[in-house]
Amino acid sequence: MAMARILGTICLGLALAIAATFARLFLKARAGHRAAEEASRAQTERLCAEIAAHRETEAALAKAKDAAEAANAAKTRYLVAVSHEIRSPLNAIYGYAQLLERGDSIPPREAGGVIRRSAEHLTNLVEGLLDISRVESGVLQVRQELVRLPALLDQVVEMFRVQASAKGLSLDYVVDGRLPAYVRTDEKRLRQILINLLSNAIKYTETGGATLTVRYRSQSAAIEVRDTGPGIPAEDLERIFEPFERGREPDAMMQPGIGLGLAITRVLARILGGEVTVTSDVGKGSSFLLRLLLPEPIEAPAGTAAYRRVTGYQGPQKTILVIDDSPAQTTVVNHLLRPLGFSVFEASGGTAGLALAEHCSPDLVLLDIQMPGTSGWDVADQLRARFGAGLRIVMVSANAHEFHAGRDGRRAHDAFLTKPVDLDALLDMIARQLGLDWIVEDAELVAAPPPPPLALPETAAPYLDALRRFMKLGHVRGIETTLVTLERDVPESADLVARLRPQLEAFDLRGLARTLDDVG
Structure with a gap:
């Protein structure tokens, strides 16, 4: 068990x-x-x-x-x-x-x-x-210059009128309101923007034409270029501003050019403080609108010359020394300046130029930068040390990347011109540097016209009285506030306010008072 x-x-x-x-x-x-x-x-x-x-x-x-x-x-x-x-x-x-x-x-x-x-x-x-x-x-440089805006616009329009006429197109120019006689901007860049916009309008339009419309108000301009071309598809409105692009349409692809115009135009507009926009209706046309700040100077320069052809200058003979290793350049300058009464000397290099300067004692030197042996910058330094501030030195060079305006204490030269040189620009530069008064053919020196008298409605009277009262007191803030209210309540006062604001910013109360005295 x-x-x-x-x-x-x-x-x-x-x-x-x-x-x-x-x-x-x-x-x-x-x-x-x-x-x-x-x-x-x-x-x-x-x-x-x-x-x-x-x-x-x-x-x-x-x-x-x-x-x-x-x-x-x-x-x-x-x-x-x-x-x-x-x-x-x-x-x-x-x-x-x-x-x-x-x-x-x-x-x-x-x-x-x-x-x-x-x-x-x-x-x-x-x-x-x-x-x-x-x-x-x-490294793109922008200059601030005094620019005759109406003259610039007239020149650009006339430049394309022949081209438009050759294609059987119309080119209209409309100024909507008042344009200031002078503005401050980079003339070369503004001209380049306008040329690009008008060139495209004519290039892509086969029937009808183009219209340039300019409006100016409160120190800014709105410049519109409208055409009757084929238009731009919505998907290409931004693409056309890219470098080397011109849209996908076959007609656009076949047009001459390298596709840089609009890309450069938008970049330049932004650098100048503005913007370019586009609207388009396919089959009916396109409209490019440039908005740009173009401040009007407080006072226009007096005695500005409007001329067709310079034949000489007033006063004693001036001596100009040209230092350039390009015989073609010295030949052009010789043919331009000798008939006007200048004594012109030439040198093909820096060493020869310095020796010749000792002999001829020039009033102005046109100096290239890149030459065999001594650089133009070194020659300018030596010329300045030898002859002092009385000698005017203008750099005339194809080295655009070395552009330096001059007369700021850091460089020996007084001004800079980029090759190829526009001969009218060269004459203007020489006149400014030497203080010359040109003798002109079939034209006389024309002073800048005085601004036209302004007429405002009775509703503006209280605001004008307030402005005069604040001016007597020196009450700048009161003047500024009244200007804002006047422009808002009396639209007809826009031109007057545009004139008064720069004077107020410069605290030029006397000039402001004189402007108000001209108002009817």
């Missing part, structure tokens, strides 16, 4: 041990299965992530490939366009030069006009490429 119990106990223990072993094995197997499932799931997730990453990489590579192909195509179009734009004016210059050499009966005035216009086209092309480079490197 006891033996049976013992055997039962042993069997039960063995059964329990076997069951425990099986349980442990089952649990272990289950844990291993779970771990395998987790490992498999993790591996699957890693594979899915890798597949997604590969897809993203493939998409990025495809996008980069498309961008590279587009950039390569744009580069090809750009090179083809540049080649065409350079060869066309060069062909005209080359052809007319050969005709003149052969002694053909071509009118010199016609040949000269074609050659000059072709050279201007090449100059503008080079300047456009340089401007893009300067913008990208952050």
Whole structure:
């Protein structure tokens, strides 16, 4: 009996041990299965992530490939366009030069006009490429000059009237309201913006014409160029401002040019503190609007000359020394200045120029920068040390990136002109530096016209009385507040307020009082 119990106990223990072993094995197997499932799931997730990453990489590579192909195509179009734009004016210059050499009966005035216009086209092309480079490197310089705004606008419009007429188009010029006689801005950059906008309007218009409308109020101008061309699709309105782009339309792609005009225009407008925007109606035309701050000077310069042709100057003879290693440059200056009565000396290098200056004691030196041997900057320093402040030194160089206005104490020169030089600009520079009064053909010195008298409605009378009262007290803040209220409540007073604000900013209360005395 006891033996049976013992055997039962042993069997039960063995059964329990076997069951425990099986349980442990089952649990272990289950844990291993779970771990395998987790490992498999993790591996699957890693594979899915890798597949997604590969897809993203493939998409990025495809996008980069498309961008590279587009950039390569744009580069090809750009090179083809540049080649065409350079060869066309060069062909005209080359052809007319050969005709003149052969002694053909071509009118010199016609040949000269074609050659000059072709050279201007090449100059503008080079300047456009340089401007893009300067913008990208952050070295584009802006000048503040006194600009005759009406004259500038007239010149630009007349420049394109012939081009528009040749295509059978009209070109209208509308001044909406008053234009100041003078404004302060960078004349070259403003002219470049206007030329780009009008050039595009004429270039892309086949029927109808273009209209330039100018509005001026509160020291700012709104200049609109509207055309009746094919219009611009909505998706291209911003794209056309990118370099080397001109829209996707076939007609636009076939137009001459390199696609820099609008890109430069927008950049220059922003640098000058303005903006260019565009609206368009496909099939009906486009409108480019330039908004720009153009402050009017407190007083216009007196005795400004408006002339057709300079024939000489008043006073004793002046001596001009030209130091330039380019015989063509010295020849042009000689032909321009000697007939006007100047004594002109030439030197082809810095050392010869310094020796010649000792001999001729010039009143003004036109000095190139890049010459064999001594740099123009070094020559200017030596000239200044030898002759003092009485000698006027004007740098005339093709190194536009070295532009430095001068007369600020850091450089020895007085002014800077960039090649190729506009001869009228050169004469203006010489007159300013030497204080000359030109003798002109069929014209006289014309002083800037006085501003026209202003007439305001009776509703403005209380505000004018308040302004006079505040002026007697010297209450500048009261004057400023009254001007704001006057412009708001009496819209006809905008021109008067535009005249008074600069005087107030300069605390010129006497000038402000004189302006008010002219109001009817």
